[in-house]
Amino acid sequence: MLSATTIREDSIVMQDEYLLWRDPAPGPYEPIGSVLRLPPTAISATRDLLQRAGRRESCVFWYGERDGNTAVVRSVRAPKQRSMPGNYHVEPDAISEMVRDLPEGWKPVAQIHSHPGMGTEHSRYDDRMISSRRILSLVFPIYGVPAAPWPQGIGVHEWQNDYWHMLSPEQVQGRLEVIAAPAVDRRDFR
Numbered sequence: 185m186l187s188a189t190t191i192r193e194d195s196i197v198m199q200d201e202y203l204l205w206r207d208p209a210p211g212p213y214e215p216i217g218s219v220l221r222l223p224p225t226a227i228s229a230t231r232d233l234l235q236r237a238g239r240r241e242s243c244v245f246w247y248g249e250r251d252g253n254t255a256v257v258r259s260v261r262a263p264k265q266r267s268m269p270g271n272y273h274v275e276p277d278a279i280s281e282m283v284r285d286l287p288e289g290w291k292p293v294a295q296i297h298s299h300p301g302m303g304t305e306h307s308r309y310d311d312r313m314i315s316s317r318r319i320l321s322l323v324f325p326i327y328g329v330p331a332a333p334w335p336q337g338i339g340v341h342e343w344q345n346d347y348w349h350m351l352s353p354e355q356v357q358g359r360l361e362v363i364a365a366p367a368v369d370r371r372d373f374r
Contacts, residue, residue, distance in 0.1 A: 206308045213349035222257040223365035227334055229260040234298045234328025240267035243297035247290045255293040259369040282373050294320040298327045304339025306348050317343040
């Protein structure tokens with residue numbers, strides 16, 4: 185017997201996210217040649233901010249500079265949000281508050297959230313929570329606790345052909361690049 189489910193469109197509250205697993209991709213993902221570069225401090229700041237939520241899902245955003253097919257992460261920010269064991273929710277006003285002081289030219293480059301277990305595939309709920317189809321969506325397992333060396337175990341998703349495709353490990357290696365760079369700006373608005 186399935187447990188009770190709560191889904192309300194007005195407030196996006198959900199208790200049983202597993203009921204919303206989505207259909208498979210309608211076609212294969214085609215690499216686009218773009219690269220997201222990030223310093224190691226972006227990874228550590230992300231893990232730390234996700235883990236601050238404890239045993240609840242949470243999210244952070246990466247902001248930075250874009251130049252053609254290359255983007256560089258310069259800031260990791262956690263907005264005000266409702267964090268629950270199986271999902272999170274961020275109101276539009278919280279995103280507006282979070283970006284008020286972004287330097288000129290910095291854009292969103294990725295939205296990151298945590299999952300309770302090792303699974304890092306999007307659900308239908310996750311698909312709806314992404315703020316832009318022009319950024320990557322990363323899913324960290326075990327509420328952000330490291331489970332393997334970077335980027336193993338991280339679900340990296342990219343919007344293409346009306347679907348959030350989860351990239352293969354080989355595709356992730358070509359899409360994310362860790363670089364030597366100054367420490368990222370880190371902000372927690374919770």
